[in-house]
Amino acid sequence: MTPLPKSAEVVVVGGGVIGASISLALAEAGAKPVLLEARAFGGAVTGGSLAAIGTHMHGREEFGILDYARDRWRELSDASQDGIEYTACGKMGFILTDAALAAGKTLVAQEKSQGARAELLMPEQAQQYERLLGGPILAMTYDPDTATVNPFHAVRALMLAARQAGAQLFENTPVARLLVEAGRVVGVETSTGERVSTPHAVLACGPWTTKLAADLDLNLPIEPRQAQCLASIRQPSGTLRQVISSCEAKGGVDSGYTQIQQSPSGQILFNTVTALAPTPKGAEDRVGEVQPGFVVDSVNTLLMLFPALKDLPILRSWVRFEAVTPDARFLAGPVPVPGLHVCAGDNGSGFCRAPLLAQFIADGVTGRQTLPVALQQRAAQLYDPLRFMDGQNV
Ligand SMILES: Cc1cc2nc3c(=O)[nH]c(=O)nc-3n(C[C@H](O)[C@H](O)[C@H](O)COP(=O)(O)OP(=O)(O)OC[C@H]3O[C@@H](n4cnc5c(N)ncnc54)[C@H](O)[C@@H]3O)c2cc1C
Numbered sequence: 001m002t003p004l005p006k007s008a009e010v011v012v013v014g015g016g017v018i019g020a021s022i023s024l025a026l027a028e029a030g031a032k033p034v035l036l037e038a039r040a041f042g043g044a045v046t047g048g049s050l051a052a053i054g055t056h057m058h059g060r061e062e063f064g065i066l067d068y069a070r071d072r073w074r075e076l077s078d079a080s081q082d083g084i085e086y087t088a089c090g091k092m093g094f095i096l097t098d099a100a101l102a103a104g105k106t107l108v109a110q111e112k113s114q115g116a117r118a119e120l121l122m123p124e125q126a127q128q129y130e131r132l133l134g135g136p137i138l139a140m141t142y143d144p145d146t147a148t149v150n151p152f153h154a155v156r157a158l159m160l161a162a163r164q165a166g167a168q169l170f171e172n173t174p175v176a177r178l179l180v181e182a183g184r185v186v187g188v189e190t191s192t193g194e195r196v197s198t199p200h201a202v203l204a205c206g207p208w209t210t211k212l213a214a215d216l217d218l219n220l221p222i223e224p225r226q227a228q229c230l231a232s233i234r235q236p237s238g239t240l241r242q243v244i245s246s247c248e249a250k251g252g253v254d255s256g257y258t259q260i261q262q263s264p265s266g267q268i269l270f271n272t273v274t275a276l277a278p279t280p281k282g283a284e285d286r287v288g289e290v291q292p293g294f295v296v297d298s299v300n301t302l303l304m305l306f307p308a309l310k311d312l313p314i315l316r317s318w319v320r321f322e323a324v325t326p327d328a329r330f331l332a333g334p335v336p337v338p339g340l341h342v343c344a345g346d347n348g349s350g351f352c353r354a355p356l357l358a359q360f361i362a363d364g365v366t367g368r369q370t371l372p373v374a375l376q377q378r379a380a381q382l383y384d385p386l387r388f389m390d391g392q393n394v
Contacts, residue, residue, distance in 0.1 A: 004190070010036035010365055011188050013175045013212065016046035017351055018152070018343050020158035021358035029366045034196060036169060037187065038174035042155035044149045044206055047352035048229060048320035049271055050259055051154065051351045052243045054146030055120060058352065060110045061382060063318050065356050068375055072355030073149060074151040080157040084149045085264050091146030092126060093247030094258075094305060095139045096169035103314045104141045104247045109212075111143070118143045130242055135304045141247050148243060148261060149256060151351070177215055178340065184337030190361045200365050202341045207323040209344035221388045222345050224284040224321040226277070228294055234266030244305065246272075258301050268312060272301040278319070288319030322348045325388075332357050332383035333364055341365060342385050357383070 007186055010026055012019045026033040053073050055066040077086030095104045103119060111118040119142045126140040127133050133140075159169055178201055179187035187197035203209045207224035214220075216271055224356070240262040260270040274297045284292065292353025325331060325345035332343045341363050346353075359371050360379045369376065 001167070002170075004170060004173070004194050004196055006195075008032065008168075008196065010029045010034070010202065011196055011198045012202045012204055013188065013287045013324065014038075014154075014203065014205035014208070015041040015159075015169065015171065016044055016204065016206060017042065017049075017155055017158070017386075018206075018346070019202075020155050020162065021070060022202055022204055022343060022361050023167045023169065024158050024162040025072040025358035025362035026167065026365060027162045027167040027234070028132075028366055029362050029370070030166070031366050032361070033162075033168075034144060034198070035162070035169045035170070036173045036190065036196075037171050038177050038208075040171055041159055041169070042051075042152055045227065045322055045350075046151055046155055048318050049151040049351055050081070050229065050243075050261060051149045051151040051312075052091065052146055052259070052261065053149060053352050054091060054143060054392040055111065055116055056146050057093050057107060057141065057245060057247060058349070060114060060339060062353070063111065063116075064375055065067040065107065065382075067298055067380060068145065068350050068372070069353055069356040071147070072359075073147065076154070076161070076355070079161065084154045084157050086147055086149050087260070087264060088145065088147045089242055090142065090144040091243040091245060092121075092130065093141035093245050094135075094137050095134060095141070095247050100247050101138050104139060107247070107307070108141055108191035114259075116143060117145060131240065132242070132306045132308045134307045137305075146243055149351070152266070175212060178212055179291065180216060180337065182375055183338065185337060190240075190346075191376040200339050200341065201270060202343060202365065206319050206342045206344055206346065209323065209342055212333070213292065213342065218335055218337065218342070220331060220342065220344075221326050221329065222277050222323045225348070226279045226283060226288050226319055227271075228288070228290045228317060228319045229271045229315045229324050230298055230314050232268040234263065235268055235312070237266060239266075239309075240268060240306070242314045252380045260302060260305070267315070268302075268309065270298055272298040272300050284321035288321065290317040290319055322346055324348075327387075330357060330383045331385035332360060333380065333385050335336070335385050352368070
């Protein structure tokens, strides 16, 4: 086993899609990062993801960011000779109520005004794209440019590229604490007491980010939220073609959320969250159990939209923990401890943003400007980790 280096230009803590992307961006900037992952690379929420990537139904503020990030995913797909299973499948948002119809019209108009190829489809038009679609649908929003990637392959490809660019990556290496001298970060200490000295640490630990930050009296407003998914046995290719989501009047997971798609291996992957059960504190450290109500809601929604799948056998389910912030946006950037950066608070859609956030953090650490200025400014404004500052705390 390769021993941990005694020092590093940057230490990235957490080896999900965010930490892997940051390590790649830093390595490409010549910063030779060391990534320390507590368990297995991509083994937390990243490995349980449906990994849809695109701009559709995320709101106009982040449109440019998501558009840019999707281009970077395409480049990674090309560089890996599609080892990440990048599938430009498109995405549809189903509309069941007049309020959702009004919201869908607004969304489509906003996206079109920003250059997207979004459309509003009548049910019979939507069936041309998704032949098994049924149910009491008033209309569907449609964006042909949404894609999916295989989350495991994506993390492996990011890790491989990062390693080739000079990063050193370590699994099963939990960081126990950050080392601080004269008020600034000077290193990290692992759970076995090994130390890596560094002038820069990036916390990309999802819902666990708060724990390392709390030691430095930083109170980051991130909570874990249980997310879950069901997967069927393999179905013939083309049973479903798009990512199908709910288009809600209010938007976001809190008001109800559905995601249904077929993976390239043939499994139908689906979830519906209609009422958010509170996630108990510390739940992210335990193996969560899928709630029966979630299974019922998810199956009912699937069959409401796709009655032809009534005999679909479910193979497995899983639970993961997303990191949620009060305004459903990442905390990304430096915090008031010199040398410390955070990038967490995925709110259930971190794959979409990962390449942009990674470049944003790498630019902040290295002092380079590789992101287009407008996007850098937008990210700094939207994701400022200090936006919830109260008193001494963040
Ligand atoms: C069912 C489901 C569907 C989803 N669908 C989508 C989708 O379609 N599109 C999309 O964009 N997103 C989706 N997401 C969300 C997306 O998967 C996450 O936003 C993303 O994976 C977050 O990545 P992360 O690296 O921040 O977190 P994580 O993957 O949780 O990584 C954090 C890592 O930090 C490590 N860690 C914690 N503490 C320490 C420590 N002290 N020392 C070292 N390492 C530590 C953990 O072990 C973990 O590996 C979905 C999620 C789920 C569960």
